[in-house]
Amino acid sequence: MANWTDCLNFGISIAKQASEVVLSAFQQHKEVKLKSSPADLVTETDQRVEKILISAIRNRYPQHRFIGEESVAAGERLELTDSPTWIIDPIDGTVNFVHRFPFVAISIAFTFNKQIQFGIVYSCVEDKLFYAQRGGGAFLNGEPLYVSGQQDISRCVVVTEIGAERDDVALSTTTSNICRLLKLPVHGVRALGTAAVDMCQVATGGADAYYHIGMHCWDIAASAIIVQEAGGVVMDTDGSEFDMMSRRVIAASSATVADRIAQVIQAFPCCRDDEDNCRCGATGVN
Numbered sequence: 001m002a003n004w005t006d007c008l009n010f011g012i013s014i015a016k017q018a019s020e021v022v023l024s025a026f027q028q029h030k031e032v033k034l035k036s037s038p039a040d041l042v043t044e045t046d047q048r049v050e051k052i053l054i055s056a057i058r059n060r061y062p063q064h065r066f067i068g069e070e071s072v073a074a075g076e077r078l079e080l081t082d083s084p085t086w087i088i089d090p091i092d093g094t095v096n097f098v099h100r101f102p103f104v105a106i107s108i109a110f111t112f113n114k115q116i117q118f119g120i121v122y123s124c125v126e127d128k129l130f131y132a133q134r135g136g137g138a139f140l141n142g143e144p145l146y147v148s149g150q151q152d153i154s155r156c157v158v159v160t161e162i163g164a165e166r167d168d169v170a171l172s173t174t175t176s177n178i179c180r181l182l183k184l185p186v187h188g189v190r191a192l193g194t195a196a197v198d199m200c201q202v203a204t205g206g207a208d209a210y211y212h213i214g215m216h217c218w219d220i221a222a223s224a225i226i227v228q229e230a231g232g233v234v235m236d237t238d239g240s241e242f243d244m245m246s247r248r249v250i251a252a253s254s255a256t257v258a259d260r261i262a263q264v265i266q267a268f269p270c271c272r273d274d275e276d277n278c279r280c281g282a283t284g285v286n
């Protein structure tokens with residue numbers, strides 16, 4: 001079996017370099033364009049960082065393939081094959097980036113035979129580097145990470161996002177899911193504005209669970225393996241096996257907590273990332 005450590009180390013080094021671009025633009029005025037909805041934003045820095053990452057990786061690994069948020073938004077086909085593939089979100093938390101709310105991350109996952117081999121989430125402003133390689137444990141700035149192990153939903157801090165979908169069905173489902181969780185009760189519900197960093201909170205034990213319907217593979221693939229390698233559970237919101245293309249995810253400190261959240265929340269219709277006519281995330285509103 002291939003050992004992808006060289007790729008992981010290269011990914012970490014280019015994520016750190018690219019974060020300099022994010023940080024130098026962070027305090028500046030940004031030109032903002034809309035994508036799939038008025039809450040789905042893109043800036044020149046998102047596009048620039050994705051180009052920097054892809055060209056550096058392509059230079060070093062010319063045979064590898066890519067799924068990049070902004071390349072897909074520009075019309076590139078989203079297709080996961082068995083080839084080594086880098087799944088890139090150049091800025092996870094673009095709304096935060098635009099507003100200078102200090103949680104923005106570069107998220108890089110790597111798959112082979114369609115299985116996630118490693119994940120890197122670099123929370124740029126916090127200078128926190130989360131990473132994990134399959135079978136090798138999860139780390140934050142070099143220190144091992146462990147989930148809380150919490151089994152009791154009524155003692156959980158649960159992280160989620162409101163998301164970019166603002167149609168009536170998505171909004172009412174999203175808000176009623178939060179109400180149902182609060183009534184269980186849980187200790188609290190939180191949202192940092194970046195799915196990648198949200199999920200990494202579960203890996204640190206600072207939160208006990210994360211769930212969302214409507215995120216894309218580039219938002220969640222890297223942090224999914226980080227949560228799993230920290231001892232957590234990642235599954236679909238319907239309780240089935242995690243599928244990064246399904247746009248539904250629960251990441252939790254234990255199977256008990258994940259199952260309880262799956263029982264409580266409802267999903268709204270959301271086309272799969274790898275569906276041919278799914279234009280979710282593609283430039284539609286400008």
Ligand SMILES: O=P(O)(O)OC(CO)CO
Binds near residue numbers: 069089193215
């Ligand atoms: O900022 P991005 O990459 O659009 O991602 C959002 C999801 O919509 C936050 O995770």
Ligand SMILES: [Mg+2]
Binds near residue numbers: 089091093195
């Ligand atoms: Mg994102």
Ligand SMILES: [Mg+2]
Binds near residue numbers: 046069089094
């Ligand atoms: Mg992004």
